[in-house]
Amino acid sequence: xxxxxxxxxxxxxxxxxxxxxxxxxxxxxxxxxxxxxxxxxxxxxxxxxxxxxxxxxxxxxxxxxxxxxxxxxxxxxxxxxxxxxxxxxxxxxxxxxxxxxxxxxx
Amino acid sequence: xxxxxxxxxxxxxxxxxxxxxxxxxxxxxxxxxxxxxxxxxxxxxxxxxxxxxxxxxxxxxxxxxxxxxxxxxxxxxxxxxxxxxxxxxxxxxxxxxxxxxxxxxxxxxxxxxxxxxxxxxxxxxxxxxxxxxxxxxxxxxxxxxxxxxxxxxxxxxxxxxxxxxxxxxxxxxxxxxxxxxxxxxxxxxxxxxxxxxxxxxxxxxxxxxxxxxxxxxxxxxxxxxxxxxxxxxxxxxxxxxxxxxxxxxxxxxx
Numbered sequence: 001x002x003x004x005x006x007x008x009x010x011x012x013x014x015x016x017x018x019x020x021x022x023x024x025x026x027x028x029x030x031x032x033x034x035x036x037x038x039x040x041x042x043x044x045x046x047x048x049x050x051x052x053x054x055x056x057x058x059x060x061x062x063x064x065x066x067x068x069x070x071x072x073x074x075x076x077x078x079x080x081x082x083x084x085x086x087x088x089x090x091x092x093x094x095x096x097x098x099x100x101x102x103x104x105x106x
Numbered sequence: 107x108x109x110x111x112x113x114x115x116x117x118x119x120x121x122x123x124x125x126x127x128x129x130x131x132x133x134x135x136x137x138x139x140x141x142x143x144x145x146x147x148x149x150x151x152x153x154x155x156x157x158x159x160x161x162x163x164x165x166x167x168x169x170x171x172x173x174x175x176x177x178x179x180x181x182x183x184x185x186x187x188x189x190x191x192x193x194x195x196x197x198x199x200x201x202x203x204x205x206x207x208x209x210x211x212x213x214x215x216x217x218x219x220x221x222x223x224x225x226x227x228x229x230x231x232x233x234x235x236x237x238x239x240x241x242x243x244x245x246x247x248x249x250x251x252x253x254x255x256x257x258x259x260x261x262x263x264x265x266x267x268x269x270x271x272x273x274x275x276x277x278x279x280x281x282x283x284x285x286x287x288x289x290x291x292x293x294x295x296x297x298x299x300x301x302x303x304x305x306x307x308x309x310x311x312x313x314x315x316x317x318x319x320x321x322x323x324x325x326x327x328x329x330x331x332x333x334x335x336x337x338x339x340x341x342x343x344x345x346x347x348x349x350x351x352x353x354x355x356x357x358x359x360x
Contacts, residue, residue: 033252034176034241035244035249035250035251035252035253035254035255036237036240036241036249037237038280038283038284038287040284040287040288040291041233041237041283041284041287043291044233044290044291047291051297053297053298053299053300054296055299055300056299081181081192081196084181085196085199085200088177088178088179088200089200089203089204089234090233090234090237091177091234091237091238091241093176093179094179095179095180095181095182095183096181096182096192097182097184101184
């Protein structure tokens with residue numbers, strides 16, 4: 001898995017299709033691992049709330065499970081606080097952090 | 107307990123013994139009490155409540171009970187001031203949304219004896235409410251790491267009678283949650299990108315993925331292969347009567 005991601009990281013940058021740099025979207029929603037929430041449920045929440053495709057929802061879910069946390073959304077502080085509160089209402093453990101906080105992976 | 111979709115696939119049916127219904131209702135009520143502690147009366151003057159909401163002097167205390175804190179987490183555990191401010195502005199809404207889900211779940215249980223039919227909205231409320239129940243039980247069991255559940259299962263004799271009872275409730279609610287979630291996952295509309303980049307998931311060992319229902323098993327010629335038999339097992343007789351009604355259920359289905 002690490003190899004695959006390394007390969008992705010050195011792929012040629014594409015200025016047109018690359019996502020906006022983090023500094024333009026300064027806040028992030030982190031979902032943290034907990035021993036209670038089921039992987040299927042976490043995937044369900046990512047698909048239902050964020051509308052993510054199945055593959056992306058699973059990837060983020062596995063990141064939470066294996067690495068302890070995942071950045072699941074990025075945007076303005078207000079948007080991220082809305083997302084965090086939604087995650088809390090689902091029972092997921094989530095925090096809103098400045099995007100440059102190092103609190104998660106890109 | 108058994109869970110199965112109805113013939114239209116639009117409802118999920120929970121077939122529970124009366125005792126199981128009572129246990130689930132009691133667990134939901136416990137969490138409801140935990141969440142309603144210190145909340146203003148629901149019929150308080152809406153204007154007063156709004157003012158209270160906006161009043162910067164109104165303190166909302168960070169929960170001292172770890173279980174309640176897990177239901178109502180900090181927005182940023184590295185920033186106590188921001189967390190306190192966020193809590194002051196949002197905690198009441200969060201409590202009320204959780205209480206709302208519990209009320210829906212209790213309502214569906216309270217209708218009449220017999221199978222409980224959940225439509226998608228009710229199933230969503232059940233998933234949220236059961237999550238909160240499981241979070242509280244896990245906190246009481248001191249489950250803080252992924253390995254803790256397995257450890258507790260292995261050393262069940264060491265947790266004492268109460269611990270064993272709580273653990274069996276945790277397993278029961280986990281089983282229920284898992285199957286409702288599976289039903290709901292199957293009902294989610296597919297995303298335009300589903301099917302694209304699916305190979306991403308192949309990078310991971312399949313063991314990491316959820317236990318998919320084995321509906322696709324070619325050898326499985328059971329007509330009711332969607333029907334799932336409920337935790338056979340570890341619920342002590344004190345809490346749930348033995349599953350002796352299971353064979354009857356089988357016959358009723360035919």
